[in-house]
Ligand SMILES: O=P(O)(O)OC[C@H]1O[C@H](OP(=O)(O)OP(=O)(O)O)[C@H](O)[C@@H]1O
């Protein structure tokens with residue numbers, strides 16, 4: 001796995017990360033969603049430098065200009081629910097790509113510490129030979145991403161996979177490294193050291209889905 005850790009270098013991204021982590025600021029759900037969206041825009045811009053380009057002749061009112069444009073066939077797939085604002089941020093820049101959505105949630109049967117990932121819903125075009133962008137703001141244990149990559153196998157084999165995430169744990173990154181193809185790129189804004197006993201990232205930000213859309217039963 002090729003890891004691109006964006007916060008290794010200081011940028012305006014730091015402000016968006018600080019605001020989504022901040023226990024007071026994150027209570028403003030409109031601002032929380034918009035910050036995740038802005039981070040999606042930054043991740044998408046960085047990722048665009050890794051794509052394939054081909055020249056296209058563009059007619060201007062005064063002449064012609066040769067522009068290098070992205071030639072990958074891209075499918076942007078986000079994991080519900082928390083992936084939605086990240087999806088919007090990526091779509092702001094990758095506005096003409098195909099889209100896919102998959103649901104994955106933690107199902108607790110006995111206690112808070114034990115859960116399985118339930119994948120129920122998947123709407124997608126063929127993924128065969130495509131460049132798959134897989135977006136989910138939180139990479140905690142990594143179990144959701146691994147359940148998703150298993151579930152989408154029947155929709156074809158992508159040429160390459162780019163995972164886009166906001167905050168990840170070291171443990172989660174190790175887990176997905178073992179379960180994704182070696183040429184997979186991980187674009188990650190912030191990496192945290194720990195997971196708590198309930199599988200939440202520490203210091204993290206709490207529950208991204210609830211902060212964006214409210215608590216669920
Ligand atoms: O790496 P993992 O341990 O699998 O955890 C990460 C998952 O948890 C969050 O979703 P959640 O299950 O809370 O669903 P939600 O988006 O509906 O809130 C997050 O958006 C990831 O999908």
Ligand SMILES: O=c1cc[nH]c(=O)[nH]1
Pocket residue numbers: 082138140199200201202204205206207208209
């Ligand atoms: O820290 C975490 C772990 C899973 N899901 C979240 O939203 N946050």
Ligand SMILES: [Mg+2]
Pocket residue numbers: 082207208209210
């Ligand atoms: Mg959640």
